[in-house]
Amino acid sequence: MKSPDKLAVVTGGTKGIGLELSRRLTRMGYRVVATFRSDEESANRAAQEMKKNLSVIRSDVSDPDDVARLADRVRAGHGTPQVLVNNAGLNIDRPVLGISDSDWRRVLDTNLSGPFYMARAFAPHMLEADGGSIVNIGATTAIRPRLNGANYCSSKAGLLHLTKCLAMELAPTIRVNCLIPGMIDTEEMRTRYRVAEPEYMNALLDEIPQRRIGSPEEMADALEFLVGAGAAYVTGQKLIVDGGQFMW
Template sequence: MRQSVSGTPDKLAVVTGGTKGIGLAFSRRLVRLGYRVVATFHSDQESANQAVREMEKGLSVVRSDVSDPDEVARLAELVRAEHGVPRVLVNNAGLNIDRPVLDISDSDWRRVLDTNLSGPFYMTRAFAPPMRESGGGSIVNIGATTAIRPRLNGANYCSSKAGLLHLTKCLAMELAPDIRVNCLIPGMIDTEEMRTRYRVAEPEYLSALLDEIPQRRIGTTDEMADALEFLVGEGAAYVTGQKLIVDGGQFMW
């Protein structure tokens, strides 16, 4: 589904996975900053519909699978034809399929790597050339703390996010000075997935989690959007190839 949008003609942003969770917070913030936002989603049509209803102006949603290079190429053509060239690209779409390493199937390995690592590569390859031609911009890849500190049953996810950190640095080197590329890494942020995975509704689990966080609280999706606003703004004009961890001090790397 697509919806026509109105907004500042020269400020366009593309956010993959931009219709729920942290991605939705990114879309909201960019709209508030005056961007026209094209947000992609993979399968959750209802979340996409709700995002459109919430943001009547400034948002267009498109179903797309970032793990498929042909779909990404079609998405780039559609965006350029109907909306223009983005100044901001946020590679947020991600996939988790947790298994013990010896139980990870070939399909589960490929699906996670294709979405979390190849997806940002395909998106950047498709959108960076017109971004350069139109004067440059900012790309933000959404990473994970498990890129640096591994966890059990996540070899595919951890590997994909570790690769994304180095991809960010390679892109920053090759696309400079026209396009800045950075990696934004969330810590414990209040999303449905985090609440379920870490069982934060149960006091004992929440207490154990907060013991690891110096600020003694879970972060908000708005605080992630604050960090994104910095990275895509003029205040970060000299920041590229970096990782910004928003985690209340949980991981001091």
């Protein structure tokens, strides 16, 4: 069912999983404002693809002043969103003793502070407009750590608790949930896990009961559930879309 002239904001919504989430929301009848930080070429392609249903805005979620300007611009030019998807993320892998102050701050500022700044900027207007749904895009490393990712793992673990705190404080008007991808077919995943090489692909599939990599469309299916009427009684939860790889 299409939503009559509703608005969604998706950070990092012009490439990868974020692009597919933006696509799905437009198909659900939402006008989408998708933010990007640096890849203007991908942003322009997304805008051309979805035409009048998607607007792209350059914004840095790690900068609270920039987020405040974004919220003002969205409200003035598009209205108040019913859906906010905090998808923008940054990954800088280093051994824990090699993580610089900058590596630590940049990842935490983007992955944890960014969703906080976005919620703080948009939630007051969403509350005034009878609420909606916030979905934070998490990571399985929020629960099970990995090597060389102390900054990233910590940021995503914090995001799980931020999700719960927001859900408690913004209830009952705004629902807040965390959507967690497993092995989803994106360029970053293919490169990181070397899935083009049979040895690495088979080792990866051995960890996944469904014996396959997930698709960005399946992430969008989960988002559609979380922002839809079928999830009206779901808040403060994590939804892991991973083919059974992490049964937590």
